[in-house]
Amino acid sequence: MKINGKTKLTGIIGWPVEHSKSPLMHNRAFDALGLNYCYIAMPVQPERLKEAIEGIRALGFTGINVTIPHKQTVMQYLDEIDKEARFIGAVNTIKNEDGCLIGYNTDGKGFMESLREEGIDPSGKNIFVIGVGGAARAVCYYLCQHASKLYLHGRNMQKASVLMNDLKTVSSEVSITETKSSIQYADIIINATPLGMKEDDPMPFEPSMLRPDQVVCDLIYWDTPLIKQAREIGCKAVNGLGMLLWQGVLAFKIWTGITPPVELMREELLKGQNT
Ligand SMILES: NC(=O)c1ccc[n+]([C@@H]2O[C@H](COP(=O)([O-])OP(=O)(O)OC[C@H]3O[C@@H](n4cnc5c(N)ncnc54)[C@H](OP(=O)(O)O)[C@@H]3O)[C@@H](O)[C@H]2O)c1
Known part of the structure; x- marks a missing residue:
């Protein structure tokens, strides 16, 4: 899929985050489905988390994943948090619904x-x-x-x-x-x-x-x-590879409403494991 003027943005914030395998699996799924989305890894220092979340809203990201060390601290900057994420006390997925940021946790x-x-x-x-x-x-x-x-x-x-x-x-x-x-x-x-x-x-x-x-x-x-x-x-x-895969599948569904090709996503994770 070529990135163009209509490409929708998703990604992951963490610190560090360059080791993340999520860009591989999500971009493979977007490509396979012909969806004009892209997924990028965004390193965010803990003291810049608030600015980063404002940026997600301002730039109109469709949604993001959140990883260590921001899963708990990000909650204070969101508009809504679903019941399970509230119980868990951590958010790993955010959906941007017309500027309203909703936090979910798909790990469990x-x-x-x-x-x-x-x-x-x-x-x-x-x-x-x-x-x-x-x-x-x-x-x-x-x-x-x-x-x-x-x-x-x-x-x-x-x-x-x-x-x-x-x-x-x-x-x-x-x-x-x-x-x-x-x-x-x-x-x-x-x-x-x-x-x-x-x-x-x-x-x-x-x-x-x-x-x-x-x-x-x-x-x-x-x-x-x-x-x-x-x-x-x-x-x-x-x-935990299956857990990593399925938390991503569930996040993908939250953002797009579409079930992604699970086996292609798994293939990407396994490929990453062997390199
Ligand atoms: N497969 C997946 O998708 C997935 C998703 C999330 C997490 N994980 C993995 O799950 C593991 C835990 O992650 P987390 O987010 O729960 O981390 P966390 O919030 O830091 O919790 C880690 C837990 O392990 C304990 N612990 C840490 N070091 C220990 C040690 N040396 N001896 C005994 N206990 C120790 C901690 O005890 P204290 O509270 O006393 O520090 C705490 O109870 C990590 O390996 C992470 O990679 C995998």
């Missing part, structure tokens, strides 16, 4: 879609989540509505207890566990910490605790040492 729903396509049904399951930050809040909001029991484990007990109390307004079957030994009772174990992103990171928990009948998910979007070891043990193990 994206994660649920990634489970669905892997044939993993969280209904009636015991689920153990390690980490109680933004991504954990997003996935737990949905998981607690299906799980039989949701165990939260965070290194910051106060933060874990805030999340537990918030989730209890959605479902009563949520508890904090101080030790990782509850992993033995879990059907699904989710790493929602960044442990595994760097080569010298310790494991989020000792993988030898795992049994082959358990499912292990890592929100990091490549095969971390945890995912690799879980597979060796015989567990079904899923990395």
